Amino acid sequence: METIRLTMSQALVNFLDNQYIEVDGQVYKFVKGVMGIFGHGNVTGIGEALEQHTGELQFIQGKNEQGMVHAASAFAKQNNRLQIFACTTSIGPGALNMVTAAATATVNRIPVLLLPGDNFACRQPDPVLQQIENPSDYTISATDAFKPVSKYWDRIVRPEQLMTAALNAMRVLTDPADTGAVTLVLPQDVQCESYDYPVEFFRKRVHSVQRRAAASATLKAAVDLIASKKKPLIIAGGGVHYALAENELAHFAETFGIPVGETQAGKSALPWNHPLNAGAIGATGTLMANILAKDADLVIGIGTRFSDFTTASKSAFQNQDVQFISINVNAMDTVKLNAFGVQADAKEALSALHAALSQLDYKTTYEPGYMQSLKETWDGEVDRLYAMELEEGLSQTRVLGEINRWMDDSSVIVCAAGSLPGDLHRLWRSVQPKTYHMEYGFSCMGYEVSGAFGVKLAEPSREVYAMVGDGSYLMLHSELVTSMQEGYKINVLLFDNHGYQCIHNLQRAHGSEGFGNEFRYRSEDTGSAKGPYMPMDFAAQARGMGAKTYTVTTIAELHEALEMARKETVSTLIDIKVLPGTNTSGYESWWRVGVAEVSTSPKVRQAFENMQTEVAQSKERGLWAN
Structure with missing residues (x-):
């Protein structure tokens, strides 16, 4: 077996420069580069590796550790998760500054690779500058704080461990269902230790993203459920963009006459002036979308997490016969709101549902002109506010x-x-x-x-x-x-x-x-x-x-x-x-926050009573535990 002797950091940089992702037959270079702020915990390790690297990785110097990870996340999001930046910092405060941004990436299911430095694995100079010492567990360091906000976390305490850690990192970063922040913790001494790495480890590696199709039985049940409903409503989430399914969404909505509400992540999936685009849904929703949500007998979520803002704290859907379908690659999202789950890629699922419903000549029963009337009313309100x-x-x-x-x-x-x-x-x-x-x-x-x-x-x-x-x-x-x-x-x-x-x-x-x-x-x-x-x-x-x-x-x-x-x-x-308090609010929406049950203020006591009424109504609709 042919090998090459490199430090762990040099091996990591070379590995990252050879990672690619393939979707629908098109191959993209997956790691665009590395953003970094150097300190004693990474400058002589991964910093040296980046300085000497002769490949295609772009290095960008950050100014704030949290800020540069936000930039990396935004880069990946705008690229529909097809390309990423890695981010490296020193140990201690530099590493911890990334934790908030790591959580931001993970909550939004955006791939970002974090490479914080860490304490000496050998422990010879301990405690080093910026080292946290836990008297009950000496293996704990600042970087353990990344565990609850990372989709994958690993500490590389021997240079050869990089090979399994790096492959697992790529597995998660390229997984459309389970991506987010990935943290590889790099002790500063191990960053500089060398190993005879197999040359095969550095070959061009293409990670193929398979579009998951809905199971046939699941698809049939979803078709039957949609066909039984008269006034369905689509909620388009960020998964529509990530699946590159904007055209399929428009075709599906137009064929069957189904209006579309948008989450924050799903907005712009349809043009604002599309006749079936009801606009924002939920606590920050439009009057049109929230009226449609109240009357809908079926809600079809596509690539959405059904967060509290999207559902108006589960108060948006008030038809006693309302049911839910959730189309998502993430299994956890398919069971929210007690939905009928369709674990599938949005593009694949919409195409399959379109074909099956077309054979049934399915159409919604919204009254002619109803959607246009709602849209004209809302457009007039926007014009007024503008x-x-x-x-x-x-x-x-x-x-x-x-x-x-x-x-x-x-x-x-x-x-x-x-x-x-x-x-x-x-x-x-x-x-x-x-x-x-x-x-x-x-x-x-x-x-x-x-x-x-x-x-x-x-x-x-x-x-x-x-x-x-x-x-x-x-x-x-x-x-x-x-x-x-x-x-x-x-x-x-x-x-x-x-x-x-x-x-x-x-x-x-x-x-x-x-x-x-x-x-x-x-x-x-x-x-x-x-x-x-x-x-x-x-x-x-x-x-x-x-x-x-x-x-x-x-x-x-x-x-x-x-x-x-x-x-x-x-x-x-x-x-x-701008003048304070000149923003919008309301439009048939509600959002639950905690209100003091006991207060000397009559206004607060009244607000608590109002909140209790809304909560009770939400429970009555059967959506409380979902």
Whole structure:
């Protein structure tokens, strides 16, 4: 057997550079490169390997460990999970900074490979700088924190262990049903130890993704169930995009006259103006989609996790005869809501169901013009919100409307947290697939700027816009610098509304007067945190990092800034001053949060009673335990 002597890190880098993925006969290079921040725990190991590597892997220097993993996740998501970046850090705080982003990737089922350094396996110099010592279990280190947020975790304490660990990592990273964060923990001494690796380990390896077809008996039962229903509703999730099934979805809906509601991850699977696109569903849903959900006698979930926002905490479906079908490659998702599960690839399942239902001449029984009427009503409401003028300043919905009308159909928006996801889910009018990039599985504040950089890496020819609130921007915006360093222009549209207004609104909706969520000075008179708003010059801050910046307080200034930003060749930031509380809410939706059962506030007590009523109604519909 032919071998080559390499350090474990050198072997890992060479292995990653030779991994490919195949879908529908097309082969893609799976690992685009490595993002990293070096410290004493990885710079002389994997850092040396990357420095000396002569292959095709691209190295990108991160500025914040969490931020660079968000960028890697966004890159993989925008590429429909067909290409990834690995991320490496030192031990201790550098590694732990990646944990939040690891959870974000795993919740959203996005493949990302994490390579944190770790304590010395030999223990000779222990305790080293940044080492956590557990007096009851000395094998525990900071990197054990990745276990609950990783789909696969391994610590490589001998260089030859890399071979099984790396293959298992690829198994999970390329698995459409069970992907997420994969963590290979690399003790800093083992990174530098050598071994005679078989040359075969470094051959080009193509991981074939098999589209899973539904079992014949399962398919027949699903067809029978659909055929027995009069008013079905489709809920399109992110799995539609990942399965490249947008055309199959449109064909299926059009043939049988079934309206389609969209989750945050599924949005843009159909153009907004498609006559059967009911828009956003659930707690951040449209009036059209939520009315259809209440009356539906069958809900067909396609590639969705049926999260609480999608189901409006299981209150969205109120027909006493409603049943559910869940089409998903992930078995866990097929049993939610007591659904009839179809474990299958979305594209395969839609094609098979279409063929079988066509033979039955199946059609829904929605009244002629009903869908059009609902859609016209909702489009009118969006037009109203997009045109909303206030004497005091800019409303958030008006700003979104102006941006939406101005933006090219091929441009991509990126968002994750705050009040913007609700407004964008309801109001944003996407025309082309993959132009709406929302991280809402974890709704991780700070994803937006990093995510925009990752999307731009994935699709350099597109204009990419991070839509971010001031609170989320303050939490994490470091990869704005990386975008300029690497020459990948992104645009940050910063909505400055003086704090965490989404949660401020949630407080007030449940009896609070508002506490701890606005960026205010402490009052000199009362000592409370309800003094004047803090004036923030985000444009000046970003300008100091090298971005081109603009400040907007009027619609005319917004138009001018957008045009100027489009012409720039470096990353831009537009600081948009919007009025707090000018976001959307309601539209036949409900979302369950915990409300104090005992309080001195009459408003809180009333909010608790209202919540109990909604919970009781949810139980009566039989969806409580599912």
